[in-house]
Amino acid sequence: MAELTVENLHLRLGGNEILKGVGMSLERGQVVALLGPSGSGKTTLLRAVAGLEQAHAGRITLGGKPVFDAEAGVDLPAEKRNLGLVFQSYALWPHKTVFDNVAYGLKLRGTGREEMRERVQAALNQIGLGKHGERFPHQLSGGQQQRVALARALVYKPPVILLDEPLSNLDAKLREEARAWLRELIVTLHLSALCVTHDQVEAMAIADRILLLNAGVVEQEGSPQDMYGAPRSLFAAEFMGANNRIEGTVAEQRDGYAALAVAGRTEDEPLLWGRLRADRTPGGPATGIVRLESVRPADGPGPNRLALDLVTSMYLGERWEYLFHRGPLKVRAYGNEALEPGRHWLEFPADRVWVF
């Protein structure tokens, strides 16, 4: 059953149309990541669901009950929607202790003293801060604050929790740990969560489904594997993962594949075949996208192989990253050893190249 559905939501801020007909749904026990470039409207959508921004068209339903419906004139205020929200800045109340921060939602719901103490303590134990209840937020580290913000949103067991870039204020190392911890918590508590992020790795790690927003519309929606392995638009292909972009013209088209004449191609160089993902006319311009990890150094010429000059190799620890040039074409690839300077052959497997 869908815990949360959003239908055709339109929202204006300061006279600009920010959301232009967004739709989505969140099933019980699922985590949906809202992914998109900066300014695409992720936070705005989250805030509209929370009741902190007012849309002017569309519907939002929580647990089958409409909380916003422009046509019916329904607009439940934020405090009546019974959601949990974790702000990017955590927004812990500086004048309340950790305990009181977490307890506030229960207090508002008229929970008895004894039960409240137990539940807050349980929530604090869960996030590993059982002994820190008497501290004030400024006495906690960033990672601890983040967990308190989460406990505050979870303690009254809202059917859906909303997270706005919950990990973005943590440093890189802490972030990866917190990511795993958050996913574990969400799964063990069977939470339904909507999580904003602009980090696609984070989105894929945490979420069951990803909603890719672009300039106020949903660009593509699907499982992380779909989003990464079968992007339906140039934008989606480029947004997910690390990519090489190859400009050229369509030379041939056959069986859902297209052959790309790469810009600056010499007569005897093979055409670059790839899956055709958009309507392209032969002779017209097209863009090939291939993930870095799909490009492989090859030992000699062959089909779907191009020769490029190595510019530099960078050691990344578990592997090497190479940068190749040939005229306007720049290609990055990974490998296991340092390469000799000079010309190298690279293979672009046709199944891994998308032509848009």
Added chain:
Amino acid sequence: MSTSRPQSWARVSVILVTALVVLAPLALVFYQSFLDNPFFAPKVQFTLSAYDFVLNDEDFHSAFLNSLMIATGMTAIAVPLGGLLAFLIVRTDLPGRRWIEPLLLLPVFLSPVVLAFGYVVAAGPVGFLSLPAESLFGFVPWDIYSIYGLVLVAGLTHVPHVYLYASSALRGVSSDLEEAARIGGAGPWRVALDVSLPMVMPALLYSGVLVFFLGFELFGLPLVLGDPQGILVMSTYLYKLTNLLGTPSYQLMAVVVVALVLVTFPLVILQRRLLRQAGKYVTLKGKGARQTPLKLGGWKWLAFAILALWLVATVVVPLAGIGLRSVVSSWGRGVTLSDQLTLAHYRDLWQYPNLIRGILNTLGVGVIGGALSVACYTVISLAAHRWQSGWTRLLDFLVLVPRAMPGLVAGLAILWIFLFVPGLGVLKSTMISVWIAYTVVWLAYGMRLISTALLQVGPELEEGARVVGAGPHRVNMDITIPLIRFGMLGSWLLIFMIFVREYSTGIYLLGPGTEVIGSLLVSLWGTGDIDLISALSVINVAMVGAGLLTALRLGVRLHG
């Protein structure tokens, strides 16, 4: 779109009550100005005769011209001096600038009548300073009872107002900008002129208009220093009108009020415009601009001398004068002061029940009234908090209305309201009337203090509470108010000082039971009892000083 759905009815009713309290007095004054008799008289007729009388009165003409001249003159003195002092304190390595700053702001919190009395006893014809000067030069090289003396005193005492705005603008200018000019080859004074000055120009312009406006409202200084020579200004003209025709001439007073407000209201609107513009520079400050003080080198001592001279002339002379006067039994030619030392004046105070009541009432209106006023300002500010609508724009405008009413006028208008509205009459002779008048007069100031505090509250802290399940009222009580409580405490202290020093608003409300030190001083001045005046003044200054010390102790920002 609004980020929160406000409980509109509660907010709207607060704004409507504010509108009523603010607009009713002014409306009554306008109405009265077109009548031929007091508005409560059994038979009144509409007429323009009051306008006819006032506008053809030569005293009114000269009062208007004097006001214009004083306002212009004091602006010409206060703006350059205030700007200079701000530059010296904020941007240079002037010795002692840390502890000088609170002293610099002191005149803002001192009652102008007290300062004026101080000047009279120190630099008047037979003042403490005039007599030695006379024996030195053979004559007194100054005359504080002239219009020039008045302009000079008014100009010097308004330097802090300029200082406040100029210094905060200067703090916002990152010294990168100045250093860039230094590296480009400009000397320190060139930098001040070419880089720093243009950056603070909007603030100087704003404070110039502010000082000019305050000059038009001036009451205490011209009352004390101008009267002996018959120099009238707008407010003292109004004050003299009170009993011109034997009975209080309400319609004439109303016309003068209308004339005053017609001058001040456009100035208030102009100030608001300018403040918005000045704000554009202030936003630069956001991150806290990095600043390295300018090395003054040999100029240091000249700069220090300018500052010290101003401080002596504006703070030390009047305060020392009034303090000394309060402990000597007589003074004048051929009197050795050390023989005259006495505490009799303070003891004498106890024989006047009205003075004792005045002291207690002043404390009461400062402490209790101040707290209640801060509560009112908070409620009104919260009504507009995070709400963009026609109602909040109306409130923005309403706040300006009392700004345009000098305290004397507001006191008068509120007195009339108490006379006019049946049932309110009983309150007229209680401190409640004084408190209401004070609260209305300082509405804009108090609201600015509270909204400064509210600005510090991140919207997410309130939104977080909404999502967790708190309605708008709970958010106010549990989140917003606790978060601004230090700001409210600071506002309380500042309002306490302002209320304790207030003198003009209570004048028309003065009666048995509504005495406050400020209005008592003005009425005592009429009797010329300088012994009691000086003792009472010292008590007044001590109260303000206690407030100031507490504020400094607690680290309250004196700039609203």
